[in-house]
Amino acid sequence: MPLERILPSGDLAQDEPQEYLWTMNFGPQHPATHTTLRLVLKLDGERVVDAMPDIGYLHSGFEKLAEHLDYNQYVTVTDRMNYVSPMANNVAWHMAVEKLMGIEVPPRCQYLRVIVAELSRISDHLVCNGAVGLDTGAFTYFLYAFNPREKLYDIFEALCGARFTNSYTRVGGLTGDASPEAIAMIREVIRELPKTFGDMERLLDRNKIFVDRTKGIGVLTKEEAINRGASGPVARASGVTRDLRKDEPYLSYADFDFQVCCATAGDCYARYLVRMAEMRESLKIVAQAIENLPEGPVSIGIRDRASLPPKGMVYSTIEGLITHFEVLMTNRGFEVPCEEIYSATEAPNGELGFYLVGDGSSRAYRARCRPPSFLHFALFPHLIRGHMLSDVVAVLGSLNVIAAELDR
Amino acid sequence: MDAMPTRTTSELKRAFPTAEISEFRGQVRAAVPVSSIGDCLRFLKEQLGFDMLVDLTCVDYLAYRGATSRFGLVYLLLSVDRGERLVVRTFVDDPQPAVPSAVPLWQAADWLEREVWDLFGIRFEGHPDLRRIVLPEQFTAHPLRKDYPLQGRGERHNFPVITRAEG
Amino acid sequence: MALELPDNVVITKLDEMVSWCRKNSLWPMPFATACCGIELMATGASRHDLARFGAEVFRFSPRQCDLLIVAGRVVMKMLPVLQRIWQQMHEPKWCISMGACASTGGVFDTYSVVQGIDRFIPVDMYVPGCPPRPEQLIQAIIDLQAKIQREGTMYGREFTRPERQLPSRALRQ
Ligand code: SF4
Numbered sequence: 001m002p003l004e005r006i007l008p009s010g011d012l013a014q015d016e017p018q019e020y021l022w023t024m025n026f027g028p029q030h031p032a033t034h035t036t037l038r039l040v041l042k043l044d045g046e047r048v049v050d051a052m053p054d055i056g057y058l059h060s061g062f063e064k065l066a067e068h069l070d071y072n073q074y075v076t077v078t079d080r081m082n083y084v085s086p087m088a089n090n091v092a093w094h095m096a097v098e099k100l101m102g103i104e105v106p107p108r109c110q111y112l113r114v115i116v117a118e119l120s121r122i123s124d125h126l127v128c129n130g131a132v133g134l135d136t137g138a139f140t141y142f143l144y145a146f147n148p149r150e151k152l153y154d155i156f157e158a159l160c161g162a163r164f165t166n167s168y169t170r171v172g173g174l175t176g177d178a179s180p181e182a183i184a185m186i187r188e189v190i191r192e193l194p195k196t197f198g199d200m201e202r203l204l205d206r207n208k209i210f211v212d213r214t215k216g217i218g219v220l221t222k223e224e225a226i227n228r229g230a231s232g233p234v235a236r237a238s239g240v241t242r243d244l245r246k247d248e249p250y251l252s253y254a255d256f257d258f259q260v261c262c263a264t265a266g267d268c269y270a271r272y273l274v275r276m277a278e279m280r281e282s283l284k285i286v287a288q289a290i291e292n293l294p295e296g297p298v299s300i301g302i303r304d305r306a307s308l309p310p311k312g313m314v315y316s317t318i319e320g321l322i323t324h325f326e327v328l329m330t331n332r333g334f335e336v337p338c339e340e341i342y343s344a345t346e347a348p349n350g351e352l353g354f355y356l357v358g359d360g361s362s363r364a365y366r367a368r369c370r371p372p373s374f375l376h377f378a379l380f381p382h383l384i385r386g387h388m389l390s391d392v393v394a395v396l397g398s399l400n401v402i403a404a405e406l407d408r
Numbered sequence: 409m410d411a412m413p414t415r416t417t418s419e420l421k422r423a424f425p426t427a428e429i430s431e432f433r434g435q436v437r438a439a440v441p442v443s444s445i446g447d448c449l450r451f452l453k454e455q456l457g458f459d460m461l462v463d464l465t466c467v468d469y470l471a472y473r474g475a476t477s478r479f480g481l482v483y484l485l486l487s488v489d490r491g492e493r494l495v496v497r498t499f500v501d502d503p504q505p506a507v508p509s510a511v512p513l514w515q516a517a518d519w520l521e522r523e524v525w526d527l528f529g530i531r532f533e534g535h536p537d538l539r540r541i542v543l544p545e546q547f548t549a550h551p552l553r554k555d556y557p558l559q560g561r562g563e564r565h566n567f568p569v570i571t572r573a574e575g
Numbered sequence: 576m577a578l579e580l581p582d583n584v585v586i587t588k589l590d591e592m593v594s595w596c597r598k599n600s601l602w603p604m605p606f607a608t609a610c611c612g613i614e615l616m617a618t619g620a621s622r623h624d625l626a627r628f629g630a631e632v633f634r635f636s637p638r639q640c641d642l643l644i645v646a647g648r649v650v651m652k653m654l655p656v657l658q659r660i661w662q663q664m665h666e667p668k669w670c671i672s673m674g675a676c677a678s679t680g681g682v683f684d685t686y687s688v689v690q691g692i693d694r695f696i697p698v699d700m701y702v703p704g705c706p707p708r709p710e711q712l713i714q715a716i717i718d719l720q721a722k723i724q725r726e727g728t729m730y731g732r733e734f735t736r737p738e739r740q741l742p743s744r745a746l747r748q
Binding site: 028029030035036056057058059060061064076077079080083084127143147149150153163164165205365403404 | 686
Binding site: 556 | 658690
C-alpha cells in the first residue's frame with residue numbers, strides 16, 4: 001500500500017483495494033513480546049500498514065480477586081501486577097486504601113515508601129531500557145542493565161524477605177522497619193549505580209545502529225498523547241510535563257528536590273532518554289530520603305484497629321494478640337466508609353491508580369486498577385503505522401508493556 | 409457532603425441542573441443521569457477543558473447497601489493544564505444496559521469501553537469495534553458482575569488433554 | 576583380543592552415552608508468561624548463569640528445543656497456545672513447570688487461570704515457589720538431568736511406556 005493511503009489522522013483509507021496486503025501473526029509467544037502480547041500485523045512488503053493488538057493472554061481476574069481478599073491480603077496480588085516494579089504497586093494500593101479510610105501514615109513510613117518506590121522505578125527502567133537494547137540487537141547492554149537489578153533485589157530481600165514478590169506495605173504502615181544493613185546496602189547502591197548508568201549511556205546513547213533504529217520511530221505527538229491517555233515516561237517524552245510526584249505530591253515527595261524529565265520528540269529514542277534521565281533523578285530522591293530518614297515508628301500503631309500490630313507485640317502481649325485477631329476477623333476488621341475514591345501514584349510506567357469502592361467490610365466492594373500499560377498498548381497501532389516490520393520491536397520495547405498489568 | 413462550588417461545578421450545574429455534585433476527601437464527583445451523559449462529557453471536554461480521560465470503569469452495585477441502580481459507570485477526567493480532576497458517574501440498569509460511547513471525544517475510551525463491555529456487559533452505543541478484549545471470543549459470561557462466581561463456571565478446564573503418547 | 580585399553584577409552588552402554596549427551600545439552604524453550612519469567616531471565620543472566628549447567632541456549636522456536644520451561648500462570652486464552660507449542664517440540668522433550676501458578680494456579684484461583692498445566696500437558700518436574708529462586712530452578716534442571724540419565728533410552732521408548740502416558744492428576748479427577 002502506498003503510504004499516502006494512510007490518512008493524516010493515522011488511520012487507513014478504507015477504499016483502497018487491499019488484496020496484496022498480507023497478514024502476519026506476532027506472538028503471543030515471541031521473544032520480543034517479552035511476555036504474552038499478540039499482534040496481528042497487516043504488511044505491505046516490509047511496511048506495516050496496520051496492527052491489531054490482541055490482549056488477554058494473561059487475564060487472571062485480578063479485579064475479581066480483589067473483591068474476595070481483604071485490604072491487607074490483596075497487596076500480595078498487586079505484586080504480581082507489574083512484576084518489574086512490585087514495590088510501586090504495593091505503595092499505590094495501600095495509598096488508595098489509606099485514602100479511603102482516611103489514614104495518614106507516619107513520616108518514617110512515608111520516606112521508606114518513597115525509597116522503595118524510587119528503587120523500583122530504577123529497576124523497572126533498567127529492564128525496560130535493557131530490553132529495548134536487547135531487541136534492537138545490543139545483547140551486552142541487556143546484561144549491563146540486568147546486573148545492578150540483582151543488587152536491588154538484594155535490598156528488597158533485606159527489607160522484606162522476598163526478591164520481587166515483596167508485599168512490603170500494610171494498611172497504615174509497612175511489614176517492618178528497614179534494618180541498618182538494608183540502609184547500608186541502599187547507600188552502597190547509591191554509590192554504585194551512577195557507574196552503571198554511565199556504562200549504559202556510553203554503550204548505547206550514541207551508538208549509530210541504536211540511534212538509527214529508534215530515532216523518528218513511533219512518534220507520538222503531545223495532543224495525541226493526551227487524547228489517548230498516555231502517562232508517565234511515554235507522555236513525558238512527548239512533551240506533556242506532567243508528573244504526579246510534582247503535580248499532586250503524595251507521600252513526602254514535596255520534601256525532595258528533583259526534576260521532571262521531559263523530551264519533545266516523542267519517538268522511541270526520546271522515551272529511552274527520558275527513562276535514562278529519570279533513573280538518575282530517582283537516585284537523587286533516594287539519596288535525599290535516606291540521608292533525612294526520620295526516626296519513629298513505621299506504622300500508625302494499633303489505634304483505630306486499622307494496622308496490624310508488629311509481630312513481636314503479637315507474640316508477647318495480650319493487647320497485641322487481641323488487636324491482631326480483631327484486624328483479621330472479617331466482621332470486626334477495618335472500619336471503612338461506604339464511599340468511593342480514586343487515588344493515583346506516579347508508577348514507573350505511568351499513572352497507576354486504584355478506584356476503590358468500600359462497603360464497610362474489610363474487603364473492597366470493587367477495586368479497579370487503572371493500568372498504564374493498558375492505555376499504552378492501545379497506542380501501539382497508532383505508533384507503528386507506516387513503519388517497518390523491524391520497528392515493531394523497538395516501539396513495543398519503548399512502551400514497556402507489562403502483560404500482567406495490561407490484562408490483569 | 410456538598411462540594412465547595414468551583415468554576416467547574418457551577419458551570420456544570422448551570423448547564424446540567426440534574427447533575428448532583430458531591431465531594432469526598434477532596435475529590436469532586438458529579439452524578440449525571442444516563443440520558444444526558446453524552447452531552448455532559450462533550451460539554452466537559454469542549455467547554456471546560458477536560459482533555460484527558462484517565463480511566464473509565466464500572467461498578468456492579470448488585471448487593472450494595474442503598475444502591476438504586478445496578479451498574480455505575482465511572483469516568484475519571486483530568487484537565488492536563490489545570491491539573492484538575494473530576495469524577496463523573498452515571499447509572500444504568502438491567503436489562504440491556506447501554507450508554508453512548510466516548511470514543512469520539514477521547515481515543516483512550518476505545519479499549520476502556522471494550523474492557524467494560526467484556527467484563528460487565530454494558531453496551532457502548534456508537535463504539536467503532538465493540539468486541540471482547542481480554543476474554544476469549546467464545547466466552548459467554550461477564551465475569552466481573554457480582555452474580556458470577558470467582559472460580560467461574562468451569563470454563564477454565566474445558567480443554568482437551570494432551571498426553572505423552574500424543575505429544 | 577588381549578589388547579589393553581588405553582586410559583582415555585571408557586566402556587559404556589550406548590543408551591547411557593546418548594542420555595549423557597542429551598542431559599548435558601538441554602535447550603530450553605522459555606514459555607515465560609508472567610512474573611516467574613523475570614526470575615527465569617535472572618537465572619540466565621550473569622549472576623546465576625545457567626550456562627554452568629549446559630542449559631543456557633534459550634531458543635524461542637519450539638522446533639529447536641527439548642526442554643519446555645513454563646514460567647508463570649497460564650490462562651484460558653493461553654492454554655491452546657501452550658499445547659500447540661508442546662506439540663511442535665520434537666522428541667525427546669521434557670517439561671518443567673516453574674512456580675506455583677504453573678503447577679497449581681497459585682494465588683489465582685479465579686475464573687480464567689488454569690489450575691495447573693499438568694491437567695493438560697505432561698510435566699516432568701515441578702518447581703515450587705512464588706517465584707522460585709533462581710537456585711531452585713537450577714536445582715530442578717540438575718534433577719531433570721539426573722532423571723534423563725536414569726530413564727533415557729536411545730529410541731526414546733520411555734515416552735511410550737504406558738505408565739508415563741497419562742498426566743496423572745488430570746485423568747484421575
Ligand atoms: S508463581 Fe508467583 S511469581 Fe510465578 S507467575 Fe505465579 S504469581 Fe508470578
